């Protein structure tokens with residue numbers, strides 16, 4: 001059954017799809033070739049390209065800020081821009097850091113108290129966490145962290161680093177955006193299905209969302225009043241079921257500790273919604289606490305928000321890539337449902353699938369599903385559990401792969417309990433399809449890194465001319481810098497899938513770089529030397545400074561052995577050396 005979505009498509013349809021993608025990305029100097037020297041499809045220059053040329057600029061189809069990065073960077077969940085203010089970014093980082101360290105200490109004492117296995121108690125870890133906590137508090141008082149988090153404290157020179165005011169998700173799940181437009185974009189893309197906060201918190205928004213696929217203007221509540229990030233967060237995410245404040249946008253407790261931001265929890269180490277403990281809520285809907293068992297219908301798709309929370313919890317505890325897979329499934333379903341809806345509204349006169357009411361067959365729904373699936377149709381390669389490289393410490397490969405498959409099966413079961421649309425048949429929620437989507441991220445994803453304005457802020461202070469003014473400023477900033485230590489420069493880190501960038505093959509001597517440093521989620525592919533027409537466009541997937549063997553080991557994660565010119569030359573050189581040694585040719589130092 002799943003074969004419909006996983007069938008191999010003819011070259012013609014791929015060709016026309018990629019032609020449109022090239023056009024959208026303004027990539028007129030390249031073409032997608034379906035087989036490049038046995039490496040599958042690749043990108044090839046159609047004309048001479050000079051060094052420094054921007055080959056194309058592209059936005060991801062789906063992306064996710066790494067969960068363990070939420071404690072380090074408050075960013076727009078749609079475009080990854082840093083939001084809020086320098087003060088809040090600094091306060092949030094310290095808050096999460098403190099909470100994480102406290103968690104490390106608590107974890108130890110808990111297993112101690114439980115009379116658990118002595119060998120599982122990480123006393124060294126607890127000691128280290130304690131020392132780091134002491135170090136932080138020797139520089140910054142808890143009240144200062146609370147003031148930075150709440151925005152009441154002002155840092156010198158910070159007005160030169162203005163960040164957009166955060167716009168909260170209309171349901172108040174904890175996700176923040178840099179603008180109303182970004183909130184709408186995320187909502188319409190997939191968040192309207194994936195947001196775990198139930199309708200009951202804002203019925204007007206849900207009603208509007210249901211009728212049009214987009215709801216009321218974000219940032220306004222049902223009475224039309226403007227919601228601030230703080231208001232929404234404190235209403236929905238600010239307290240969990242134990243009544244503890246959970247967000248660094250809440251004012252932290254007087255001792256600065258109960259704000260409850262646990263980077264560890266956001267990273268998947270935290271408690272489940274059934275056992276709500278402190279959580280980092282920046283963009284982490286699970287932090288909003290369990291919602292009521294409200295089943296809604298959006299564009300004809302049924303969503304059980306409470307079941308969704310269980311899916312979220314499982315993904316946070318096992319593999320965040322399931323959240324990306326959920327985005328793909330949700331975006332595909334929504335797009336298919338909208339295609340059907342548009343056609344129904346136009347009485348079937350416009351091209352597209354006719355309505356069920358008008359006697360449509362299931363083929364109509366399948367063709368809408370296939371049209372919506374197209375952006376991902378050419379990206380998948382193998383199921384996750386088949387594609388993953390077996391870690392060195394695994395003895396039984398078969399068992400390892402069976403475990404991954406079972407994990408994916410659990411995740412899909414939870415997702416299927418939350419989101420249903422029988423009109424489109426069972427294909428999209430088949431295990432092989434789900435596994436192929438997860439596998440697609442394993443083999444094709446691109447890491448996005450957006451540098452932090454906090455780093456720029458501290459650099460500007462550092463670069464001030466020596467003198468009384470700098471001394472005044474550093475009196476305030478140096479303790480913060482000392483408390484943050486290496487954390488001060490942590491960028492926003494995310495992972496993404498892009499239609500065109502994911503066609504570029506790897507080389508250990510690449511002619512291009514792909515980077516995301518503009519702070520608007522766009523990826524820029526840049527020629528780093530002159531590229532003659534007909535040459536393949538290549539980038540590096542790995543750290544190129546590594547020696548041959550380590551590069552090959554890293555590339556195993558992408559499922560291939562690199563045979564680029566550099567690898568072939570280095571392998572030949574190594575073979576030559578081994579041969580020379582075997583023949584007794586002198587190598588190395590003479591005794």
Ligand SMILES: C[S@@+](CC[C@H](N)C(=O)[O-])C[C@H]1O[C@@H](n2cnc3c(N)ncnc32)[C@H](O)[C@@H]1O
Pocket residue numbers: 038039040041042443444445501502503504505506507558559560561562563564
């Ligand atoms: C991001 S995709 C690149 C596009 C891919 N060729 C395709 O057909 O979609 C990564 C996959 O391409 C193939 N690949 C990329 N670079 C390669 C290389 N240098 N040698 C062999 N295979 C490569 C591997 O199968 C890898 O898993």
